[in-house]
Amino acid sequence: MCLGCGRRAPKHDLMRFTAIPRGGALVVVADHAGARGGRGLYTCHSRACVQRAIERRAFARGARAQVEVDDGLLDDVDEGSGLRG
Numbered sequence: 351m352c353l354g355c356g357r358r359a360p361k362h363d364l365m366r367f368t369a370i371p372r373g374g375a376l377v378v379v380a381d382h383a384g385a386r387g388g389r390g391l392y393t394c395h396s397r398a399c400v401q402r403a404i405e406r407r408a409f410a411r412g413a414r415a416q417v418e419v420d421d422g423l424l425d426d427v428d429e430g431s432g433l434r435g
């Protein structure tokens with residue numbers, strides 16, 4: 351389910367993020383390869399959805415922890431790639 355808009359979709363149709371420890375905090379990073387492990391956090395391939403997830407602190411809820419979000423996270427969104435199938 352997308353943390354931004356709540357849309358339900360198969361995981362392969364969503365963008366995966368995960369929270370990794372860095373400098374004593376948990377930081378949300380894009381996990382394009384799905385290889386980082388940890389609890390997956392999913393949104394649509396849409397900057398609007400990622401932005402909304404950040405604003406709603408949905409990543410923290412999804413990770414069940416306090417998390418930080420890098421300013422550059424939105425730049426990692428491969429917008430629209432999920433639509434090409």
Ligand SMILES: [Zn+2]
Pocket residue numbers: 352353354355356357393394396399
């Ligand atoms: Zn969405």
